Amino acid sequence: MLFLDEAQKPVDYFSKFEETDLPSNSDVLIVLSQYLNCLEKIRSDNVVQSDYDDNVWYWRVGGKQSTIRTSPPKSFLIKIK
Secondary structure: OOOOOOOOOOOOOOOOOOOOOOOOHHHHHHHHHHHHHHHHHHHHHOEEEOOOOOOOEEEEEOOEEEEEEEOOOHHHHHHHO
């Protein structure tokens, strides 16, 4: 299952780690952190703040606010601290 399309992948040349050539822990952490950041960007682009309550966030589905609640984007949390 693919979560990121080619335009969203953080590392163009990477698709998986080779089983025969195990990467170091730091290599794995770098790649995973890049992917997590990309997934958070996608999530942040698809959540909206409630019109009625600033502390409530919803998923955007089909370009419109849904009734599915979620947490605020991490970038929003960093800005208000």
